[in-house]
Amino acid sequence: MVELTIDRIKTRVPEGTTVLEAAGEMGIVIPTLCHYSGLSPYGACRVCIVEVIKGDRSSLEASCTLPVAEGQVILTASEKVKRARKVIIELLISSCPNSKTLQDMAANMGINEVRFKIKDRNCILCGLCVRYCKEQMQSGGIGFIGRGTSRRVSVAFGVTPEECRNCGGCEWICPVCERACTADNLVNGLCGGCQNLTPVETCPFCTYCSESVGATGHKVY
Ligand code: SF4
Ligand code: SF4
Ligand code: FES
Numbered sequence: 001m002v003e004l005t006i007d008r009i010k011t012r013v014p015e016g017t018t019v020l021e022a023a024g025e026m027g028i029v030i031p032t033l034c035h036y037s038g039l040s041p042y043g044a045c046r047v048c049i050v051e052v053i054k055g056d057r058s059s060l061e062a063s064c065t066l067p068v069a070e071g072q073v074i075l076t077a078s079e080k081v082k083r084a085r086k087v088i089i090e091l092l093i094s095s096c097p098n099s100k101t102l103q104d105m106a107a108n109m110g111i112n113e114v115r116f117k118i119k120d121r122n123c124i125l126c127g128l129c130v131r132y133c134k135e136q137m138q139s140g141g142i143g144f145i146g147r148g149t150s151r152r153v154s155v156a157f158g159v160t161p162e163e164c165r166n167c168g169g170c171e172w173i174c175p176v177c178e179r180a181c182t183a184d185n186l187v188n189g190l191c192g193g194c195q196n197l198t199p200v201e202t203c204p205f206c207t208y209c210s211e212s213v214g215a216t217g218h219k220v221y
Pocket of ligand 2 (some may be wrong): 122123124125126127128130153170173174175176177
């Protein structure tokens with residue numbers, strides 16, 4: 001077992017546990033985007049960063065790929081973490097403004113403008129779809145192609161390959177296409193519509209969850 005301190009509380013977890021998992025065991029919620037329990041960790045989005053204290057210095061590291069270590073001291077929501085996380089979300093929104101997941105995160109974190117130029121790429125390169133396809137479906141239907149700003153998810157030669165099982169999992173798991181933001185009047189890169197928790201007309205039993213279920217059973221945003 002390994003003993004460490006997370007948010008000033010000592011805990012003991014098995015060796016090999018990640019800091020994200022250890023925090024989760026304690027009920028501490030660290031936001032994530034490219035992490036999905038059961039798929040291999042990827043460390044792409046950096047939303048899950050935590051502050052690792054080393055004496056009078058500290059560093060920011062992705063908790064989903066950071067293994068616990070004896071005597072480690074972690075802060076999951078320090079001012080340094082919150083500031084950096086906001087910049088990361090701004091950057092992600094600038095490449096994917098129509099992701100409801102990202103817009104919700106921005107609203108929860110109190111972000112009120114995106115200071116980066118919006119270049120809607122409709123993908124944040126989180127790799128969830130690729131890992132799901134390979135690891136869960138044992139398929140190789142999709143993969144990353146290109147480098148740098150040309151990097152994107154694609155099928156080989158633009159043709160649906162035989163390996164694809166048409167399971168739809170790659171769309172289901174995508175934080176961008178899974179929940180598209182339908183608002184089309186972004187202000188400073190932000191929608192802000194979901195901050196309005198007024199119940200929608202189609203929901204007869206609204207519990208103010210912000211995701212109302214419509215009369216026909218589907219989600220209405
Ligand atoms: S629909 Fe095809 S490409 Fe997408 S996850 Fe399933 S097998 Fe992979
Ligand atoms: S298509 Fe979606 S799931 Fe796949 S890498 Fe891009 S954002 Fe992630
Ligand atoms: S959830 Fe850890 S880097 Fe994306």
